[in-house]
Amino acid sequence: MKARYLLIVLCLVSHITVTLSSVVLAVIAAVASVGLYIYNTERDGLLLFDSKRLEKDLRDSLFGQHIASDVVLKAVTSFMTDSKPNKPLVLSFHGNTGVGKNYVTKIIARNVYEKGDNSKHFHLFVPGNYFPYKEYSPAYSAHLKKLILKEVYWYIRSMFIFDELDKMNPQLIDTIKPFLYYNARVDGVSFRNAIFIFLSNAGGNEIAEVAQDFRRKGKDREEIKMNSKELETKISQSIMSGKSGFAQSILIDHHLIDHFIPFLPLELEHVRQCVLAEMVHLKIKQNFDLANEVAQELLYSSTEEKIYADKGCKSVREKLWIKIDN
Ligand SMILES: Nc1ncnc2c1ncn2[C@@H]1O[C@H](COP(=O)(O)OP(=O)(O)OP(=O)(O)O)[C@@H](O)[C@H]1O
Protein backbone atom coordinates (compact mmCIF):
# COMPACT_ATOMS: atom_id res chain seq x y z
CA MET A 1 0.00 0.00 0.00
CA LYS A 2 2.82 2.34 1.07
CA ALA A 3 4.70 1.51 -2.08
CA ARG A 4 1.62 2.44 -4.17
CA TYR A 5 1.37 5.83 -2.43
CA LEU A 6 5.06 6.38 -2.92
CA LEU A 7 4.72 5.58 -6.61
CA ILE A 8 1.79 7.99 -7.00
CA VAL A 9 3.71 10.76 -5.18
CA LEU A 10 6.76 10.11 -7.29
CA CYS A 11 4.66 10.25 -10.46
CA LEU A 12 3.06 13.52 -9.35
CA VAL A 13 6.42 15.06 -8.46
CA SER A 14 7.98 13.99 -11.74
CA HIS A 15 4.91 15.24 -13.65
CA ILE A 16 5.15 18.60 -11.91
CA THR A 17 8.89 18.67 -12.57
CA VAL A 18 8.35 17.85 -16.25
CA THR A 19 5.57 20.46 -16.52
CA LEU A 20 7.71 22.99 -14.67
CA SER A 21 10.75 22.29 -16.76
CA SER A 22 8.73 22.59 -19.99
CA VAL A 23 7.33 25.90 -18.74
CA VAL A 24 10.85 27.06 -17.86
CA LEU A 25 12.08 25.91 -21.26
CA ALA A 26 9.20 27.68 -23.02
CA VAL A 27 9.95 30.88 -21.09
CA ILE A 28 13.66 30.64 -21.94
CA ALA A 29 12.81 30.04 -25.60
CA ALA A 30 10.41 33.01 -25.64
CA VAL A 31 12.95 35.31 -23.94
CA ALA A 32 15.66 34.10 -26.31
CA SER A 33 13.57 34.69 -29.41
CA VAL A 34 12.51 38.16 -28.20
CA GLY A 35 16.18 38.87 -27.41
CA LEU A 36 17.21 37.58 -30.81
CA TYR A 37 14.54 39.68 -32.49
CA ILE A 38 15.66 42.81 -30.66
CA TYR A 39 19.29 41.96 -31.37
CA ASN A 40 18.56 41.48 -35.05
CA THR A 41 16.52 44.61 -35.43
CA GLU A 42 18.73 46.78 -33.26
CA ARG A 43 22.21 45.69 -34.20
CA ASP A 44 24.10 47.67 -36.75
CA GLY A 45 21.96 50.71 -35.99
CA LEU A 46 18.95 51.57 -38.07
CA LEU A 47 18.54 55.34 -38.05
CA LEU A 48 15.25 56.91 -37.17
CA PHE A 49 14.17 57.93 -40.67
CA ASP A 50 14.05 61.67 -41.24
CA SER A 51 12.85 62.82 -44.65
CA LYS A 52 14.16 66.34 -44.05
CA ARG A 53 17.64 64.96 -43.49
CA LEU A 54 17.45 62.92 -46.70
CA GLU A 55 16.15 65.96 -48.58
CA LYS A 56 19.04 68.09 -47.34
CA ASP A 57 21.57 65.38 -48.09
CA LEU A 58 20.33 65.05 -51.68
CA ARG A 59 20.22 68.81 -52.13
CA ASP A 60 23.73 69.34 -50.75
CA SER A 61 25.55 66.38 -52.24
CA LEU A 62 23.90 65.39 -55.50
CA PHE A 63 24.48 67.72 -58.44
CA GLY A 64 22.49 68.07 -61.63
CA GLN A 65 20.01 65.30 -60.88
CA HIS A 66 16.77 67.08 -60.02
CA ILE A 67 14.55 64.21 -61.26
CA ALA A 68 16.45 61.48 -59.40
CA SER A 69 16.59 63.66 -56.31
CA ASP A 70 12.86 64.29 -56.34
CA VAL A 71 11.73 60.73 -57.10
CA VAL A 72 14.18 59.12 -54.68
CA LEU A 73 13.12 61.46 -51.89
CA LYS A 74 9.42 60.76 -52.41
CA ALA A 75 9.77 57.02 -52.96
CA VAL A 76 12.12 56.42 -50.03
CA THR A 77 10.15 58.67 -47.69
CA SER A 78 6.79 57.07 -48.38
CA PHE A 79 8.32 53.61 -48.05
CA MET A 80 10.28 54.29 -44.86
CA THR A 81 7.37 56.00 -43.13
CA ASP A 82 4.86 53.30 -44.03
CA SER A 83 4.52 50.98 -41.05
CA LYS A 84 3.05 48.23 -43.24
CA PRO A 85 4.28 48.49 -46.82
CA ASN A 86 2.68 45.88 -49.07
CA LYS A 87 5.77 45.30 -51.18
CA PRO A 88 9.50 45.96 -51.04
CA LEU A 89 10.78 49.21 -52.49
CA VAL A 90 12.15 48.48 -55.97
CA LEU A 91 13.96 51.20 -57.88
CA SER A 92 15.87 51.10 -61.13
CA PHE A 93 18.50 53.78 -61.81
CA HIS A 94 19.47 54.56 -65.40
CA GLY A 95 22.06 56.80 -66.94
CA ASN A 96 25.48 56.96 -68.51
CA THR A 97 28.68 56.48 -66.60
CA GLY A 98 29.69 58.61 -63.60
CA VAL A 99 26.41 60.47 -63.14
CA GLY A 100 25.72 59.37 -59.56
CA LYS A 101 23.80 56.08 -59.61
CA ASN A 102 26.00 54.27 -57.09
CA TYR A 103 26.43 57.49 -55.21
CA VAL A 104 22.68 57.81 -54.61
CA THR A 105 22.51 54.28 -53.19
CA LYS A 106 25.13 55.43 -50.67
CA ILE A 107 23.10 58.54 -49.87
CA ILE A 108 20.03 56.38 -49.24
CA ALA A 109 22.09 53.97 -47.10
CA ARG A 110 23.49 56.74 -44.91
CA ASN A 111 19.94 57.91 -44.27
CA VAL A 112 18.76 54.42 -43.35
CA TYR A 113 21.67 52.86 -41.44
CA GLU A 114 23.98 54.39 -38.89
CA LYS A 115 26.93 52.86 -40.71
CA GLY A 116 25.60 53.87 -44.12
CA ASP A 117 26.91 51.72 -46.95
CA ASN A 118 29.32 50.09 -44.49
CA SER A 119 26.37 48.50 -42.77
CA LYS A 120 26.31 44.73 -43.01
CA HIS A 121 22.73 45.06 -44.23
CA PHE A 122 23.82 46.94 -47.35
CA HIS A 123 24.57 44.35 -50.04
CA LEU A 124 26.15 45.41 -53.30
CA PHE A 125 26.40 42.87 -56.11
CA VAL A 126 28.57 43.61 -59.12
CA PRO A 127 28.12 40.83 -61.72
CA GLY A 128 31.79 40.78 -62.79
CA ASN A 129 32.90 40.20 -59.18
CA TYR A 130 30.08 38.06 -57.86
CA PHE A 131 28.96 36.04 -60.83
CA PRO A 132 31.91 35.99 -63.24
CA TYR A 133 31.33 32.66 -65.02
CA LYS A 134 28.23 32.18 -67.14
CA GLU A 135 28.36 28.40 -66.88
CA TYR A 136 27.92 28.60 -63.11
CA SER A 137 24.68 30.57 -63.34
CA PRO A 138 22.47 27.87 -61.75
CA ALA A 139 24.85 27.68 -58.78
CA TYR A 140 25.01 31.48 -58.51
CA SER A 141 21.19 31.61 -58.63
CA ALA A 142 20.82 29.12 -55.80
CA HIS A 143 23.44 30.95 -53.75
CA LEU A 144 21.87 34.35 -54.39
CA LYS A 145 18.40 33.14 -53.44
CA LYS A 146 19.71 31.61 -50.23
CA LEU A 147 21.68 34.71 -49.35
CA ILE A 148 18.77 37.12 -49.88
CA LEU A 149 16.43 34.86 -47.91
CA LYS A 150 18.87 34.56 -45.03
CA GLU A 151 19.61 38.27 -44.86
CA VAL A 152 15.96 39.34 -44.89
CA TYR A 153 15.04 36.60 -42.42
CA TRP A 154 17.53 38.05 -39.95
CA TYR A 155 17.02 41.66 -40.83
CA ILE A 156 13.87 42.86 -42.51
CA ARG A 157 15.29 46.27 -43.48
CA SER A 158 18.02 44.85 -45.71
CA MET A 159 19.13 46.65 -48.84
CA PHE A 160 20.26 44.92 -52.05
CA ILE A 161 21.97 46.78 -54.86
CA PHE A 162 22.49 45.08 -58.20
CA ASP A 163 25.07 47.02 -60.17
CA GLU A 164 25.53 46.77 -63.95
CA LEU A 165 22.25 44.94 -64.25
CA ASP A 166 22.53 45.13 -68.03
CA LYS A 167 25.51 42.80 -67.76
CA MET A 168 23.80 40.34 -65.47
CA ASN A 169 22.62 36.95 -66.63
CA PRO A 170 18.79 36.94 -67.11
CA GLN A 171 18.55 33.74 -65.12
CA LEU A 172 20.12 35.48 -62.16
CA ILE A 173 17.84 38.48 -62.51
CA ASP A 174 14.85 36.17 -62.50
CA THR A 175 16.06 34.69 -59.23
CA ILE A 176 15.37 38.05 -57.62
CA LYS A 177 11.84 38.28 -59.04
CA PRO A 178 9.89 36.29 -56.39
CA PHE A 179 11.16 38.66 -53.72
CA LEU A 180 9.64 41.71 -55.37
CA TYR A 181 5.95 40.87 -55.56
CA TYR A 182 3.14 42.46 -53.58
CA ASN A 183 2.91 40.76 -50.18
CA ALA A 184 5.92 38.72 -51.17
CA ARG A 185 6.71 35.84 -48.84
CA VAL A 186 9.36 33.38 -49.87
CA ASP A 187 9.85 30.30 -47.73
CA GLY A 188 7.87 32.03 -44.97
CA VAL A 189 10.00 35.18 -45.04
CA SER A 190 8.29 38.50 -45.76
CA PHE A 191 10.08 40.94 -48.05
CA ARG A 192 7.81 43.94 -47.54
CA ASN A 193 10.45 45.99 -45.72
CA ALA A 194 13.42 45.29 -47.94
CA ILE A 195 14.90 47.65 -50.53
CA PHE A 196 16.09 46.54 -53.97
CA ILE A 197 17.89 48.91 -56.33
CA PHE A 198 19.02 48.06 -59.86
CA LEU A 199 21.69 50.13 -61.58
CA SER A 200 22.44 50.17 -65.27
CA ASN A 201 23.62 52.25 -68.20
CA ALA A 202 20.64 51.02 -70.21
CA GLY A 203 18.56 53.95 -71.43
CA GLY A 204 21.47 56.35 -70.83
CA ASN A 205 21.62 57.51 -74.45
CA GLU A 206 17.86 58.07 -74.62
CA ILE A 207 18.06 60.17 -71.45
CA ALA A 208 20.95 62.18 -72.91
CA GLU A 209 18.94 62.76 -76.11
CA VAL A 210 15.97 64.11 -74.18
CA ALA A 211 18.30 66.43 -72.22
CA GLN A 212 19.93 67.59 -75.42
CA ASP A 213 16.58 68.13 -77.08
CA PHE A 214 15.50 70.40 -74.22
CA ARG A 215 18.74 72.31 -74.49
CA ARG A 216 18.44 72.84 -78.22
CA LYS A 217 14.97 74.22 -77.73
CA GLY A 218 16.40 76.71 -75.24
CA LYS A 219 14.59 75.11 -72.35
CA ASP A 220 15.99 74.90 -68.87
CA ARG A 221 17.39 71.53 -67.76
CA GLU A 222 15.23 71.71 -64.63
CA GLU A 223 12.13 71.72 -66.84
CA ILE A 224 12.73 68.07 -67.72
CA LYS A 225 10.26 66.05 -65.73
CA MET A 226 9.82 62.35 -65.15
CA ASN A 227 6.99 62.35 -67.67
CA SER A 228 8.64 64.75 -70.13
CA LYS A 229 8.62 63.16 -73.56
CA GLU A 230 7.51 60.05 -71.74
CA LEU A 231 10.97 59.69 -70.31
CA GLU A 232 10.12 56.77 -68.03
CA THR A 233 8.37 54.86 -70.86
CA LYS A 234 11.33 55.57 -73.13
CA ILE A 235 13.73 54.15 -70.60
CA SER A 236 11.74 50.98 -70.06
CA GLN A 237 11.27 50.52 -73.82
CA SER A 238 14.95 51.00 -74.47
CA ILE A 239 15.78 48.42 -71.81
CA MET A 240 13.24 46.00 -73.23
CA SER A 241 14.50 46.32 -76.77
CA GLY A 242 18.18 45.93 -75.90
CA LYS A 243 20.12 42.72 -75.73
CA SER A 244 20.90 43.10 -72.06
CA GLY A 245 20.13 40.56 -69.38
CA PHE A 246 17.57 43.07 -68.17
CA ALA A 247 15.68 42.86 -71.50
CA GLN A 248 15.59 39.12 -71.47
CA SER A 249 14.51 38.76 -67.89
CA ILE A 250 10.88 38.87 -66.88
CA LEU A 251 11.31 41.55 -64.27
CA ILE A 252 9.87 44.32 -66.38
CA ASP A 253 6.99 42.29 -67.80
CA HIS A 254 5.65 41.85 -64.34
CA HIS A 255 5.83 45.54 -63.46
CA LEU A 256 7.73 44.79 -60.33
CA ILE A 257 9.80 47.94 -60.52
CA ASP A 258 8.25 50.93 -58.75
CA HIS A 259 10.22 53.62 -60.59
CA PHE A 260 12.63 53.78 -63.51
CA ILE A 261 14.72 56.77 -62.51
CA PRO A 262 16.67 58.74 -65.12
CA PHE A 263 20.07 60.23 -64.27
CA LEU A 264 20.87 63.11 -66.59
CA PRO A 265 24.28 63.59 -68.21
CA LEU A 266 26.46 66.02 -66.27
CA GLU A 267 27.64 69.39 -67.60
CA LEU A 268 30.76 71.41 -66.80
CA GLU A 269 29.12 73.27 -63.91
CA HIS A 270 28.14 69.98 -62.24
CA VAL A 271 31.63 68.57 -62.63
CA ARG A 272 32.97 71.77 -61.10
CA GLN A 273 30.64 71.21 -58.11
CA CYS A 274 31.95 67.64 -57.85
CA VAL A 275 35.54 68.95 -57.71
CA LEU A 276 34.61 71.45 -55.00
CA ALA A 277 32.94 68.64 -53.04
CA GLU A 278 36.08 66.54 -53.41
CA MET A 279 38.12 69.39 -51.93
CA VAL A 280 35.89 69.31 -48.86
CA HIS A 281 36.25 65.54 -48.73
CA LEU A 282 40.04 65.80 -48.93
CA LYS A 283 39.96 68.55 -46.30
CA ILE A 284 41.66 71.09 -48.54
CA LYS A 285 40.54 74.70 -48.94
CA GLN A 286 37.92 75.10 -51.68
CA ASN A 287 39.43 76.84 -54.66
CA PHE A 288 37.03 77.78 -57.44
CA ASP A 289 39.74 78.42 -60.06
CA LEU A 290 41.37 75.08 -59.41
CA ALA A 291 37.94 73.37 -59.52
CA ASN A 292 37.32 75.01 -62.87
CA GLU A 293 40.71 73.94 -64.16
CA VAL A 294 40.14 70.31 -63.16
CA ALA A 295 36.62 70.28 -64.60
CA GLN A 296 37.87 71.71 -67.91
CA GLU A 297 40.38 68.90 -68.22
CA LEU A 298 37.71 66.23 -68.50
CA LEU A 299 36.40 65.21 -71.89
CA TYR A 300 33.09 66.59 -73.10
CA SER A 301 32.83 64.86 -76.41
CA SER A 302 29.93 62.46 -76.31
CA THR A 303 27.52 64.78 -78.09
CA GLU A 304 27.70 67.25 -80.96
CA GLU A 305 27.65 70.23 -78.65
CA LYS A 306 30.36 68.75 -76.38
CA ILE A 307 28.28 69.73 -73.39
CA TYR A 308 28.18 66.54 -71.39
CA ALA A 309 31.12 65.07 -69.50
CA ASP A 310 31.93 61.69 -71.00
CA LYS A 311 32.59 60.10 -67.64
CA GLY A 312 30.43 62.38 -65.52
CA CYS A 313 32.14 63.04 -62.20
CA LYS A 314 34.15 59.84 -62.36
CA SER A 315 37.92 60.27 -61.94
CA VAL A 316 37.44 63.82 -60.62
CA ARG A 317 39.27 62.82 -57.44
CA GLU A 318 42.24 61.41 -59.34
CA LYS A 319 42.49 64.52 -61.54
CA LEU A 320 42.38 66.73 -58.48
CA TRP A 321 45.09 64.68 -56.78
CA ILE A 322 47.41 65.12 -59.72
CA LYS A 323 46.85 68.89 -59.67
CA ILE A 324 47.47 69.15 -55.93
CA ASP A 325 50.56 66.98 -56.16
CA ASN A 326 52.16 69.18 -58.81
N1 LIG B 1 25.44 63.84 -59.76
C1 LIG B 1 26.48 63.76 -58.92
N2 LIG B 1 26.57 64.60 -57.87
C2 LIG B 1 27.63 64.54 -57.02
N3 LIG B 1 28.66 63.67 -57.16
C3 LIG B 1 28.61 62.80 -58.19
C4 LIG B 1 27.53 62.82 -59.12
N4 LIG B 1 27.76 61.87 -60.03
C5 LIG B 1 28.90 61.29 -59.70
N5 LIG B 1 29.43 61.84 -58.59
C6 LIG B 1 30.73 61.51 -57.97
O1 LIG B 1 31.41 60.64 -58.86
C7 LIG B 1 31.62 59.36 -58.28
C8 LIG B 1 31.31 58.28 -59.30
O2 LIG B 1 29.90 58.25 -59.53
P1 LIG B 1 29.02 56.93 -59.47
O3 LIG B 1 29.88 55.79 -59.02
O4 LIG B 1 27.82 57.20 -58.68
O5 LIG B 1 28.69 56.76 -61.01
P2 LIG B 1 27.67 55.76 -61.70
O6 LIG B 1 26.53 56.57 -62.21
O7 LIG B 1 27.35 54.66 -60.78
O8 LIG B 1 28.53 55.29 -62.96
P3 LIG B 1 28.71 53.84 -63.68
O9 LIG B 1 27.56 53.66 -64.60
O10 LIG B 1 30.00 53.97 -64.43
O11 LIG B 1 28.80 52.83 -62.59
C9 LIG B 1 30.71 59.33 -57.05
O12 LIG B 1 31.26 58.58 -56.02
C10 LIG B 1 30.59 60.78 -56.66
O13 LIG B 1 31.68 61.15 -55.84
Ligand SMILES: [Mg+2]
Ligand atom coordinates in the same frame (compact mmCIF):
# COMPACT_ATOMS: atom_id res chain seq x y z
MG1 LIG C 1 28.03 52.67 -60.90
